[in-house]
Amino acid sequence: xxxxxxxxxxxxxxxxxxxxxxxxxxxxxxxxxxxxxxxxxxxxxxxxxxxxxxxxxxxxxxxxxxxxxxxxxxxxxxxxxxxxxxxxxxxxxxxxxxxxxxxxxxxxxxxxxxxxxxxxxxxxxxxxxxxxxxxxxxxxxxxxxxxxxxxxxxxxxxxxxxxxxxxxxxxxxxxxxxxxxxxxxxxxxxxxxxxxxxxxxxxxxxxxxxxxxxxxxxxxxxxxxxxxxxxxxxxxxxxxxxxxxxxxxxxxxxxxxxxxxxxxxxxxxxxxxxxxxxxxxxxxx
DNA sequence: CTTGCGTCCTGCTCGC
DNA sequence: TGCGAGCAGGACGCAA
Numbered sequence: 001x002x003x004x005x006x007x008x009x010x011x012x013x014x015x016x017x018x019x020x021x022x023x024x025x026x027x028x029x030x031x032x033x034x035x036x037x038x039x040x041x042x043x044x045x046x047x048x049x050x051x052x053x054x055x056x057x058x059x060x061x062x063x064x065x066x067x068x069x070x071x072x073x074x075x076x077x078x079x080x081x082x083x084x085x086x087x088x089x090x091x092x093x094x095x096x097x098x099x100x101x102x103x104x105x106x107x108x109x110x111x112x113x114x115x116x117x118x119x120x121x122x123x124x125x126x127x128x129x130x131x132x133x134x135x136x137x138x139x140x141x142x143x144x145x146x147x148x149x150x151x152x153x154x155x156x157x158x159x160x161x162x163x164x165x166x167x168x169x170x171x172x173x174x175x176x177x178x179x180x181x182x183x184x185x186x187x188x189x190x191x192x193x194x195x196x197x198x199x200x201x202x203x204x205x206x207x208x209x210x211x212x213x214x215x216x217x218x219x220x221x222x223x224x225x226x227x228x229x230x231x232x233x234x235x236x237x238x239x240x241x242x243x244x245x246x247x248x249x250x251x252x253x254x255x256x257x258x259x260x261x262x263x264x265x266x267x268x269x270x271x272x273x274x275x276x277x278x279x280x281x282x283x284x285x
Numbered sequence: 286c287t288t289g290c291g292t293c294c295t296g297c298t299c300g301c
Numbered sequence: 302t303g304c305g306a307g308c309a310g311g312a313c314g315c316a317a
Binding site: 002003006064079080081082083084125127128175177184185186187230231233234235236275276 | 308309310311312
């Protein structure tokens with residue numbers, strides 16, 4: 001579910017709460033959400049390697065992926081998939097029964113005399129998962145290969161050059177993480193509408209001027225969404241339990257058949273790259 | 286090499 | 302009220 005703004009909003013809360021804390025317990029309820037892509041010790045990782053004994057050294061993000069670095073140089077990449085989320089709770093209280101709570105970490109609070117933190121990975125659909133890595137290089141090689149530039153800071157010229165390489169529809173290209181990292185279905189539709197670009201246009205046909213406009217739209221849409229804590233449609237909840245407030249700002253996503261907020265024309269829907277796409281036939285050319 | 290489609294899962298909403 | 306179809310924020314493997 002989460003796209004870049006949701007993951008970034010989650011990252012900020014996780015970082016603020018667990019950074020510098022030591023993981024003293026890690027529980028795997030469902031082992032198939034922990035995936036090993038390392039070349040060593042195949043199949044024997046799990047609890048031990050989920051960071052137990054490690055201090056959380058960094059909490060970063062690349063595209064839609066969350067990177068948690070440990071004090072021994074290793075770490076884990078958390079992919080939330082469609083329905084994944086991270087929760088942070090007071091670890092001194094009883095763990096309430098939560099469906100699909102696949103992984104649980106108990107982290108000593110980095111602040112003295114504060115309760116430990118219970119961090120959980122919850123994912124009903126299990127399209128997400130946690131990938132462990134032994135070093136930063138290991139992480140780059142196995143998990144971050146092929147990712148395009150960060151959508152939050154993509155320059156227009158760079159976007160133009162990337163879109164120019166493909167004949168695919170621009171909407172499909174924006175969803176491709178190797179073209180641009182972080183944009184998903186919601187923000188692709190929002191940015192295309194904001195820039196006045198029709199989603200079915202071939203990537204190659206986008207002019208430099210249009211690419212500049214699209215890049216501005218992508219960056220500003222993502223920035224505003226991050227500030228709002230992302231878009232809560234159904235699953236997305238921030239680690240502290242609060243929802244993301246950006247849904248109210250959607251101008252096209254989820255509004256098929258309704259009037260365009262810019263011109264009043266009825267918004268149309270079509271399938272692109274097997275994803276529903278909403279656009280304004282008048283504003284987007 | 287590039288591109289499009291099916292698939293992995295569960296849960297919710299809508300229409301009959 | 303009940304029930305099945307369809308749809309959902311993502312990404313990978315495969316086939317043409």
